[in-house]
Amino acid sequence: MLQPERQILVVFPHPDDEAFGVSGTLAQYAKAGTPITYACLTLGEMGRNLGNPPFTTREELPLIRKKELQASCEAIGIKDLRMMGLRDKTVEFEDDEEMVAMMTNLIEELNPSLIITFYPNYAVHPDHEATARAVIRAVRRMPESDRPRLYCVAFANNTVAELGNPDIINDIHDVREEKMNSMRAHISQTGWMLQEEEKRKEEGATAENNWFTNEHFYSYRFDEDFEDSF
Amino acid sequence: METVNLQKLQDLLNSFANKDVYIHLETTNGAYASHFDEKVFNAGTFIRNVLIRYELGKVTPDVPHRVGLKLSNGGWVYAQGITHFELDDQNRLLMAGHGYDGKLAIALEISETPFAY
Ligand SMILES: [Zn+2]
Numbered sequence: 001m002l003q004p005e006r007q008i009l010v011v012f013p014h015p016d017d018e019a020f021g022v023s024g025t026l027a028q029y030a031k032a033g034t035p036i037t038y039a040c041l042t043l044g045e046m047g048r049n050l051g052n053p054p055f056t057t058r059e060e061l062p063l064i065r066k067k068e069l070q071a072s073c074e075a076i077g078i079k080d081l082r083m084m085g086l087r088d089k090t091v092e093f094e095d096d097e098e099m100v101a102m103m104t105n106l107i108e109e110l111n112p113s114l115i116i117t118f119y120p121n122y123a124v125h126p127d128h129e130a131t132a133r134a135v136i137r138a139v140r141r142m143p144e145s146d147r148p149r150l151y152c153v154a155f156a157n158n159t160v161a162e163l164g165n166p167d168i169i170n171d172i173h174d175v176r177e178e179k180m181n182s183m184r185a186h187i188s189q190t191g192w193m194l195q196e197e198e199k200r201k202e203e204g205a206t207a208e209n210n211w212f213t214n215e216h217f218y219s220y221r222f223d224e225d226f227e228d229s230f
Numbered sequence: 231m232e233t234v235n236l237q238k239l240q241d242l243l244n245s246f247a248n249k250d251v252y253i254h255l256e257t258t259n260g261a262y263a264s265h266f267d268e269k270v271f272n273a274g275t276f277i278r279n280v281l282i283r284y285e286l287g288k289v290t291p292d293v294p295h296r297v298g299l300k301l302s303n304g305g306w307v308y309a310q311g312i313t314h315f316e317l318d319d320q321n322r323l324l325m326a327g328h329g330y331d332g333k334l335a336i337a338l339e340i341s342e343t344p345f346a347y
Contacts, residue, residue: 046276048334049332059318124262
């Protein structure tokens, strides 16, 4: 487990963003009694996994994903889930100052010692990028001595080439059940992936999937900031 | 949703003609398309709660279907790749194209009341 924290703030735009990259780490903190707030910006309204034949409609999907998000938080042990009411795929088109204000308000209210979000420019999805930019900007405006730690998830194809290897590597073997349950909670999005994992095991694969062995993060590098100022 | 029944869908399209209706239209190959394959040129479009009025709506017989709406002001709305449809419990005509991979490729929806946010 990583170092003790007073309060954790997780900021991602989509239900299921928390499941893949950080649910093991969060489950460890939850078990240790660390308060965790998860600000999830959208309900993944534009998710494309509707099945064929379809199991739902474009209009019903957000209701399904909201329930999945709540179930995932329960599996992880997150007690404070904030659904921020933005719409999937539109985050980058929101007013940039208002986005920073949303993050600043959360930080002022919660006084987190650690924030987990995406790494700007290495987060692939435009919503991920917009979320990461807003969080980094809000933290940058704080006096250096007051800033919480910032662990960022990066998975763009050029991540290791440009950022090197992640500096935070967390062994999550002890919470693989919790992580599996978080991923299962998002079954509308992860069903195909979990099926593939089952098949892999049936075919005799013994190596553990690295989702269930460790999670890794990059500490945000303000000395190599993604922009000069905002 | 059920797979397109031409007569049923045509009747539903007719029932929204010559009324002010809100539409939702989206087409996408996914935000991750060029992450998984750098050769994919990623394009898509999304409009929601745009008020239109059409005088003629038509669904074509070939599968996947095309749906065209001829607007009263000379404009057009057009969607290609429609496989499924339903009239939902709020009387909205939902049409969608679900790809071979189980992912939504296109959606066209028509409603007399605005879509929720
Ligand atoms: Zn996401």
